[in-house]
Structures are given as C-alpha cells and as structure tokens.
Amino acid sequence: MFPSSYRIRDLLIEPNLVLAPMEGVTDLMFRRLVRSIGGVGMTTTEFIAGEALRRGVARAEMMARFDPDENPVAIQIYGAKASSMAEAARAIQDAGAHVVDLNYGCPSKKVCAHSGGSSLLREPVLAREIVRAVRAAVTIPLTVKMRCGFDAHQRNAPLVARMCEEEGVESLVLHWRTRADLYGGTRAVDKIAETKSRVKIPVIGNGDIVDVASAEAMFRDTGVDGLMIGRGAIKNPWIFKQLRAHFAGLPEVVVDAAEKHRVLLIYFDSLRGEFRNDHGVLGRMKKIANYFTHGLPYGSDLRLAFLRSQNIDEAIGHTNRYFGWLAEEESRRERPFSLQSPQPKNLPAGADQTAAWAAERLAPVQGPPLSPSPFPPS
Ligand SMILES: Cc1cc2nc3c(=O)[nH]c(=O)nc-3n(C[C@H](O)[C@H](O)[C@H](O)COP(=O)(O)O)c2cc1C
Numbered sequence: 180m181f182p183s184s185y186r187i188r189d190l191l192i193e194p195n196l197v198l199a200p201m202e203g204v205t206d207l208m209f210r211r212l213v214r215s216i217g218g219v220g221m222t223t224t225e226f227i228a229g230e231a232l233r234r235g236v237a238r239a240e241m242m243a244r245f246d247p248d249e250n251p252v253a254i255q256i257y258g259a260k261a262s263s264m265a266e267a268a269r270a271i272q273d274a275g276a277h278v279v280d281l282n283y284g285c286p287s288k289k290v291c292a293h294s295g296g297s298s299l300l301r302e303p304v305l306a307r308e309i310v311r312a313v314r315a316a317v318t319i320p321l322t323v324k325m326r327c328g329f330d331a332h333q334r335n336a337p338l339v340a341r342m343c344e345e346e347g348v349e350s351l352v353l354h355w356r357t358r359a360d361l362y363g364g365t366r367a368v369d370k371i372a373e374t375k376s377r378v379k380i381p382v383i384g385n386g387d388i389v390d391v392a393s394a395e396a397m398f399r400d401t402g403v404d405g406l407m408i409g410r411g412a413i414k415n416p417w418i419f420k421q422l423r424a425h426f427a428g429l430p431e432v433v434v435d436a437a438e439k440h441r442v443l444l445i446y447f448d449s450l451r452g453e454f455r456n457d458h459g460v461l462g463r464m465k466k467i468a469n470y471f472t473h474g475l476p477y478g479s480d481l482r483l484a485f486l487r488s489q490n491i492d493e494a495i496g497h498t499n500r501y502f503g504w505l506a507e508e509e510s511r512r513e514r515p516f517s518l519q520s521p522q523p524k525n526l527p528a529g530a531d532q533t534a535a536w537a538a539e540r541l542a543p544v545q546g547p548p549l550s551p552s553p554f555p556p557s
Pocket residue numbers: 199200201202203204224225226255282284285324354385386387388407408409410411
C-alpha cells in the first residue's frame with residue numbers, strides 16, 4: 180500500500196526510513212546505536228558548518244566521521260557562502276560519503292543570522308547559488324532538507340523544491356513546520372503533498388513521526404516516498420525496526436524493559452571514549468535519557484534523578500534501579516510498556532490528528548495498578 184524504498188539516482192534507500200540529522204545527538208555513537216538495532220535505510224550526521232569543514236577544523240571533521248559499513252550515510256552541511264559549501268561538499272565526497280545534504284531548515288538564530296538554514300527559504304537567489312555551486316563541485320548524490328516555509332505568509336517549499344530539482348538536487352526532505360513554528364505549530368502537511376505533486380525527485384516527509392499511526396498518516400496525507408524520523412528515534416531507537424516490520428507485514432517488534440536497559444547501557448558505555456571528560460559524557464547521557472524516558476511510567480522521576488546526578492556512576496545507578504523496577508512491573512502484565520500504538524488509527528480526513536495521537540499516547544497503562552515510584556520523594 181505504501182512505498183517501501185526509494186532511489187536517490189542509483190542509490191537504493193531500503194527501507195525508506197531515514198534517521199534525521201540532529202545536532203548534539205546523531206553523532207557516530209548514536210548512529211551506531213540506531214544501526215545496531217536495525218530497520219533504518221539511511222543515517223544522517225548532525226549539521227556541520229561548511230566553512231569549518233572547508234578549513235579542516237578538527238571538530239568539524241570529527242562530526243563528519245562515519246563507519247566503513249555505514250552505507251548509505253548523508254553528511255549534512257550548512258552555511259551561506261556558496262564557495263565554502265562547495266569546498267566542504269568536495270571534502271565530503273573525497274572522504275567517501277554517499278550523499279551530501281544541504282540544510283535549508285535550521286531555525287536557530289545563530290545560523291539564520293548568517294543567512295544559513297531556514298533563512299535561505301526567503302533568499303531564493305542565494306539558495307539557488309549555493310545549490311548550483313555544490314552541484315558543480317560533486318558527483319555524489321545531493322539532497323536538501325528544508326522546512327515548509329519561513330513563516331505562515333511564506334510557505335514556499337514547493338517553489339524552492341522546484342528550484343532545487345532544476346539545479347540537480349536528487350531528493351528532498353520536507354519538515355511540515357515553518358521556521359516561525361520552531362517546534363510547535365499545528366500539523367499541516369499540505370505543502371509536503373503539494374511539493375510531492377510538483378517534483379519528480381523523491382520527497383521524504385518529516386515531522387512528529389513517532390509510531391505506526393503517525394507514519395501511516397504521513398504516507399497517506401502526502402504521498403511521500405519515505406519518512407525521516409528525528410525525536411521519535413531518540414525516544415525509541417527501535418522505531419525504524421518497528422515500522423519496517425509493520426509495513427512488511429511482519430510480527431510486531433515489542434521492546435521490553437530488559438532490552439531498553441541493555442541498549443541504554445551499551446550506548447552510555449560507548450560515550451566514554453568519545454568525550455574529553457566525564458562532564459561531556461554525563462551531559463550527553465542526560466540529554467538522551469531525557470527523551471528516552473518520555474512516556475514510560477514514572478519516567479519523569481527518572482529524568483529528575485538523572486538531572487541531579489553528579490557523576491556517571493550515579494546516573495548509571497539510577498538507570499539500573501529504574502529498569503529493574505520496570506522489568507518487575509512488566510512481569511505482572513501481558514505486554515511491555517510501549518509508546519507504539521498497538522493498532523494504527525484510521526482517522527477521518529481533517530480530524531485533529533495531533534490531539535488524537537496525544538490522547539492515544541496518554542492512554543492509561545493497561546494491567547494492575549503501578550507499584551510506587553522507584554524514586555520516592557526524599
Ligand atoms: C536536538 C535536535 C537537533 C536538530 N538538529 C538538526 C540538524 O543538525 N540539522 C537539521 O536539518 N535538522 C535538525 N533538527 C531537526 C530534525 O532533523 C527534524 O527535522 C525535526 O526534529 C522534526 O522531526 P521529528 O519530529 O521527527 O523530530 C534537529 C532537531 C532536534 C530535536
């Protein structure tokens with residue numbers, strides 16, 4: 180019923196489920212975590228300043244690293260200077276990456292102040308100049324990720340998309356929000372659907388895909404060729420595997436407390452070698468745990484305990500205590516706690532889907548009452 184793969188020129192993306200670029204999240208360690216679980220068709224690095232990559236700044240080169248078997252991987256760059264972006268893209272190609280992705284979506288003031296990211300949506304001449312320069316510099320596939328517009332008055336993604344296609348961009352990702360929406364706004368995917376109908380290159384839908392219902396809705400409401408998932412993958416790195424199984428008609432992928440615990444500990448361990456000091460490791464652990472525990476019973480108590488942790492061992496102690504408790508709770512129930520909807524929702528057109536999904540996710544936990552929190556108030 181829905182597509183299961185797409186091609187960027189001759190590069191097959193299968194399944195058509197892509198990990199979104201996320202600054203401070205989708206570094207090599209996180210991408211390894213997601214890939215180790217499976218179901219992801221392509222990964223993307225966090226955004227990297229084209230200028231820094233061009234100058235060979237060590238941190239930028241670190242951010243552009245990928246594993247030899249991470250195939251395909253897209254390296255995302257941002258910036259407003261066409262010549263720097265072109266040089267950075269060439270460095271990416273020389274490093275053996277498979278795709279160069281241009282960021283036309285970042286809403287941050289810092290990036291927009293220098294005419295990068297989503298501010299390019301209101302600077303069509305510069306936007307075209309950058310795409311053209313990068314296209315001329317590399318032979319590997321070129322993609323662009325953008326928001327649906329700058330603000331409610333300028334939802335011009337279909338026009339920008341046509342421009343990109345004319346200049347040789349080979350696939351587009353569209354996040355339904357405008358720059359002005361930041362991470363709020365009311366779900367409106369009409370510009371994704373319109374873009375899909377106006378260009379021949381693959382269009383990938385992005386924004387609030389967190390489970391089967393929201394994934395199906397994106398396909399159904401827009402006709403996109405694939406899905407890109409960001410925050411949903413931090414909350415639930417099994418989402419790709421779960422969606423792939425669902426769309427392939429395979430048995431549901433159920434993730435229990437023991438599996439969540441195992442994966443989280445492996446990830447934490449992998450961070451130790453990556454940061455210069457424990458402070459950096461702890462900061463990243465807190466960031467990921469903040470997402471990972473959303474929707475789990477007493478997840479907010481774990482988040483608080485985590486935030487208060489002074490060192491790595493303390494945070495790992497909290498993790499062990501929480502998931503031990505969760506495993507106990509699950510042993511008294513028929514199925515593990517999960518954010519995934521057991522049944523895809525068939526909402527009527529025009530229904531407030533965001534509200535419906537939220538209600539679904541907040542549905543009371545099935546089974547006996549919960550035992551007291553593993554983190555009683557002190
Ligand atoms: C912590 C964080 C960092 C992000 N960094 C980037 C980035 O570096 N490049 C980019 O194009 N988008 C970035 N985004 C936007 C995501 O790629 C994605 O478009 C957005 O979160 C909507 O998708 P989602 O609802 O699946 O998260 C970031 C989002 C988050 C939450």
